[in-house]
Amino acid sequence: MPAPQVVADPSVAICLRWLAIDAEQRQLQLEWGTLEGWLMTKRNWYQLSSGQQAEIPEGARLSEIDVRLDVLEVEGHALLKAMRPKPAKSIEAVVANLAVAARLIFVEDHPEAHGLITRAVRDLAAFSSGGK
Numbered sequence: 241m242p243a244p245q246v247v248a249d250p251s252v253a254i255c256l257r258w259l260a261i262d263a264e265q266r267q268l269q270l271e272w273g274t275l276e277g278w279l280m281t282k283r284n285w286y287q288l289s290s291g292q293q294a295e296i297p298e299g300a301r302l303s304e305i306d307v308r309l310d311v312l313e314v315e316g317h318a319l320l321k322a323m324r325p326k327p328a329k330s331i332e333a334v335v336a337n338l339a340v341a342a343r344l345i346f347v348e349d350h351p352e353a354h355g356l357i358t359r360a361v362r363d364l365a366a367f368s369s370g371g372k
Contacts, residue, residue, distance in 0.1 A: 251326050255336030258319040261312050262343050268312075272305045331368040335361055 279285035279298055293299045320340075328334045338361045347354040 249330055249333055251323065251328065251333045252330070252336045254319050254322055255333075255340050258316055258323070258340055259336075259343065261316045261319070262340075265309060265312050265316070268305050268309055272302060272309075275302055275305075331364055335364045335368065338364070 275298055276285070279296070279302070283296055283298075285293065285299070288296075323337065323340065328337060338357055342354060342357040342361060345354050345357060
């Protein structure tokens with residue numbers, strides 16, 4: 241895992257942590273789905289008793305993923321709560337907040353809104369870096 245990025249603005253740090261949690265959740269959800277599919281086709285997973293499931297090593301990984309997802313859900317929710325009442329104090333904070341909003345709005349459900357937000361993130365980031 242890469243070293244955490246040092247950020248001076250606490251609100252940016254909160255957003256970056258939330259985005260890292262979101263990325264980990266998505267990766268774990270994909271792994272969980274792949275593993276569940278394998279267990280269903282190769283081990284008749286849902287035909288097994290909980291005792292039989294516990295004996296299968298891949299089943300233990302499903303449990304580990306569930307536990308980690310629960311922890312991430314609690315932390316992510318707390319971070320979202322911490323973001324809400326604080327006004328942005330920099331362009332970087334606005335960009336970070338919009339990046340979080342882009343992850344919260346699913347492109348499949350609201351393609352126009354998602355597109356506007358992701359474009360705003362790119363535009364503001366370009367403006368704040370001097371167009372580099």
